[in-house]
Amino acid sequence: MANGTAHDTMAEPSFYEPKGFMSWLLTTDHKRIGIMYLVTISFFFLVGGVFALLMRYELLTPEADFLSPHTYNVFFTMHGSLMVFFFIVPGVAASLGNFLIPLMIGARDVAFPKLNLGSYWVYLAGTAILFGALLQPADTGWTYYTPYSVQSQTDVVLITLGVFVLGFSSILTGMNFIVTIHKLRCPGMTWSRLPLFIWASYATAILQLLATPVVGITLLLLIAERTLGIGFFDPAKGGDPILFQNFFWFYSHPAVYIMVIPAFGIISEIIPVFAKKPIFGYKAIAYSSFAIAIISFFVWLHHMFVSGISETAAAIFSFLTMLVAIPTAIKVFNWTATMYRGSISLESPMLYALSFLFLFTIGGLTGVYLGALAVDVHLHDTYFVVAHMHYVMIGGTVFGFFGAIHFWYSKWFGRMFNELVAKIAWFFFFVGFNVTFFPQFFMGVQGMPRRYATYPAEFQTYHEISTYGSWILAVGVVIMFVNLIAGLFSKEKAPVNQYGSLSLEFTVPSPPPHENFKDIPTVTDWTYGYGKK
């Protein structure tokens, strides 16, 4: 397909060329910025994970004997805030998007390389504010619901300010990617030949631009409420706490798709390579991302069915929520159809991709249960919701993300990890994840509420299983990280095209040279012509 110049693999001894610590901090190279995002978000993923493990340890027994209830509240707030705002929202799109978008469309860099570095620094500034907020950490939950977030004695202002600053980074990155995809595609890279990861990144970037400003102003209003004493959300002053929920979910539901649509893109890239078949339903997959993006702005009230909204509104929003399932199912069917009669090889990226299909389907279907009005009234604020959202966020996004790291690892770093160890890590992670979260569906149906450090003794068996699962999951994550880090130091250099992908990024050496392409390539076909000899 691509007639880009074939490079000699061994010709590039240095790692994206310029050397020294400062050359990294001040780099405008999208590949390096991607790596810096990757390192930073991995850090927050691990810290957020430790909070989760400590909470699960507390839940081993019905009494609050390990953490005080207040500490428990702080932990689930930090776990949620870190994982959502500091790991999944900014990171997965920014780390993979930065590395892959220019390489996949045949460009030397993003449209605004300096702004790209600026976005990363803004992200770091947001994390610096977060560390300040940890001195007196908030206990409101990651949704910062009023009126409690206005009354809480903890430091709600700093952490929401940190999230506000992160929002800027998210907006600038999204803007950069949209312009890059519009303006920097190489000759022949038409919209109908664009890799599906690019389509997904484009849909994600649009969501980042449309939704993030709204959460920005929401958090600003909350900060003003706490510091200036304005009563927007305070009934005593004529305000309305429901207004906060409306504003918050107007962003945070689309944000779910900011988190998961990049994973859709990843799966669309991985499955054809390992099934050795062209992607089935290219256009359906590409456009359904946009359908999801659009519908996602009209479903936010499904988080508020029990908040005292009108029944008509609730019924309409329940219906609209169901609509999201259609484009999502279209994707799942197309990925499945891609594998039909393919010759499937089960290497680590494919294991993650297949797990994604399985787990995300569970996450999506339980989302339909929760979107159904009558069912939601029963399941609202129970562990069913916790399990559902983790099946979507971990089973969907994180599995897709880990699959992507394994898939593009050789290209990114020019080295290889140990495949057998990667499979073992995947096994622990997959089993641990299901053991942790599957019992939570049952707990939720039986009425176990979320966000409590203590619980009635009848739920103890479920909680024990869940906690043991979290340990298995942690073992998997540790093995995976050790394997990936050890891979960096392996002697063996990675080949140009590890898995036989036809995508443009696999035509350049591993790791790619600083300028990506010696000459800008010309593309004559789409990237999914697998299996045709």
Next chain:
Amino acid sequence: MEQAAHHAEHELDPALEYSSSKLGMWLFLGTEILLFGGLFAAYAIFRAKFPEMFSEQHKELDIFKGGLNTVVLIFSSLTMAIAVWAAQKGDKKKVVIFMVITIICGLIFGVVKYFEYSAKLDHHIYPSTSIFFGLYYLMTGLHMIHVFVGLCILGVIAYLAHIGKFTKDYYTPVEVGGLYWHLVDLIWIYLFPLLYLVG
């Protein structure tokens, strides 16, 4: 698709850089409107809820100072447009002059706003006084921050114009900075009637 980049420096060619920057700035301006959109939505909700509060309390606002500032900002948009026009012609001197006039207008706006705020505070009108004044302080305050950021941007661009960074073929920052300034102006044009006149 145009040839994407010069090989050595990865810099885009001027025409591509110009169209990219404009697209990027328009996207960013869209997010700014959404940011204020949240406040406009809050305004609409609370105005519908408390029409008397809005019609009573808006009389406290100083229509003269607000109106003066409106005129000043609209004038500054004109001078900014002239600066962009001069940049297209490659007239460096005019670019600098008209950008400086624009900046002075922005500064006047800030000074008037300062007197307006301090008069309010002297009358013991604070953001916490009522929802209306909360909205007043927040909307005009957030706008003021944008004026300040805009002034910094224009200051840098005016300096770059002064040292001769721009030519007839390359004046992207002037144009893009101008776009931002027009947005700041536009938002005020909505804020003024909503807060000072309609109430």
